Amino acid sequence: MIIEVVIITYKVKAVALDFRGYGVVKDLGKVGFIKGLLPGEEANIKITKEKKNFFEGEIIDLITKSKYRTDFTLEYDNNSLIHLNNEKQLEFQVDITLETLLRNGIKDFKINDIITDNKYYNYRNKARFIARSNPYILLGGYKEGTNKFLEMDHLIQAEELINEILIILKEHYLQEKVIYKDLNSVIIRTNKTHAMVIFVTNSSKTIPLILYEPLLKDSRVMSIYHQHLERKNDSYHFNNIKNYKQKFILDHIGKYSFVIYPDSFFQVNRDVANLTYKKIKDYLDIDDIVIDAFAGMSSIGQYISSSVKGVYSIENNTDSVKSAKESIALNNITNIGVVLGDFNKEFTKYQKRATTIIVDPPRAGLSSDVIDKINNSKIRKIIYLSCNLRSLVSNLKQLTNYELREVTPVKMFFQTVEMETLTYLVRKEND
Numbered sequence: 208m209i210i211e212v213v214i215i216t217y218k219v220k221a222v223a224l225d226f227r228g229y230g231v232v233k234d235l236g237k238v239g240f241i242k243g244l245l246p247g248e249e250a251n252i253k254i255t256k257e258k259k260n261f262f263e264g265e266i267i268d269l270i271t272k273s274k275y276r277t278d279f280t281l282e283y284d285n286n287s288l289i290h291l292n293n294e295k296q297l298e299f300q301v302d303i304t305l306e307t308l309l310r311n312g313i314k315d316f317k318i319n320d321i322i323t324d325n326k327y328y329n330y331r332n333k334a335r336f337i338a339r340s341n342p343y344i345l346l347g348g349y350k351e352g353t354n355k356f357l358e359m360d361h362l363i364q365a366e367e368l369i370n371e372i373l374i375i376l377k378e379h380y381l382q383e384k385v386i387y388k389d390l391n392s393v394i395i396r397t398n399k400t401h402a403m404v405i406f407v408t409n410s411s412k413t414i415p416l417i418l419y420e421p422l423l424k425d426s427r428v429m430s431i432y433h434q435h436l437e438r439k440n441d442s443y444h445f446n447n448i449k450n451y452k453q454k455f456i457l458d459h460i461g462k463y464s465f466v467i468y469p470d471s472f473f474q475v476n477r478d479v480a481n482l483t484y485k486k487i488k489d490y491l492d493i494d495d496i497v498i499d500a501f502a503g504m505s506s507i508g509q510y511i512s513s514s515v516k517g518v519y520s521i522e523n524n525t526d527s528v529k530s531a532k533e534s535i536a537l538n539n540i541t542n543i544g545v546v547l548g549d550f551n552k553e554f555t556k557y558q559k560r561a562t563t564i565i566v567d568p569p570r571a572g573l574s575s576d577v578i579d580k581i582n583n584s585k586i587r588k589i590i591y592l593s594c595n596l597r598s599l600v601s602n603l604k605q606l607t608n609y610e611l612r613e614v615t616p617v618k619m620f621f622q623t624v625e626m627e628t629l630t631y632l633v634r635k636e637n638d
Contacts, residue, residue: 470526472503572598
């Protein structure tokens, strides 16, 4: 017996975009959010999720098409805004930034022009490709919003060298019929001309030569690592084993050189980072002593070092601290102290020495405990670079002893809804 499945569809029209890039509709008695639908577009959709006050849906067929729609389609997880014109992507970020701040009662600040270099594609210097065996090794990513694996031949945001190495590995695995189910993913880091390739596995077993053999002949590949998760002292960390040539590669932001190890945190869009760091320098004075929090390899700290009296860069990742110290020596900088430790604990030791704090925290933002310490400190200025508007708004509302002066949207990642926001706060006069 054949059972016919009937899909119920509804006609809707999008009036706006939400922070995820979903089209907002109001046609069915409550607000709806439709993946891939742009403002002004009409479509027949199916409902995929329904709650009391809202629903989510997917396009079944597009009835009218926005003039701002591109020929690209939503496919991979990190292409969540690729169907929207690049100029409109900038407008989208500015609008969402303002709307989010104002809706949460944050106002009376200056909004600056969005920082961008208008490089829409090939800007990422790091990419991870998921590995699957079917039966031979395939490399790719996940379908947008799902855990469905999709093979990939080209990542539109990645620097060309990354895509060229991806193709070399894919063709090799197919030609040699390579099967290795322990391979979890492949990470490729580049400095535009040279690359580090990291093979991530599910166990500590030594990886076979056949996994990376064609890269040994490629003069652009300067470093090959095997990485696996290892348990030590009741916690997990990545163990990196060098298999080939150099331990690191060098990259640059502006005139500064940075030593990159497998787990070193480095801005994946170095050119927009350069523009953002220039803006940060505008808020600093030559007599400032700066705490560079969540510092990674102290890329911000090093960049601003010539404009201030001194810097304390605080970071808890061992690879990043190692990179920071070696990079500082390479750049001949003498006024930076690098601190290995948890910022939440280390801040108390250095707050009395500092006039300014620069924070670039994880997506979760600053903890309430740290915010209390900052509020009760004598820090005069806060420069906050955020990768999550929601946690930024929450933190801004908690920083009650400071007033927000400036907000600058930063477009790091074209073709995605990921947003960076730079904010500048000063201590209230009565504090």
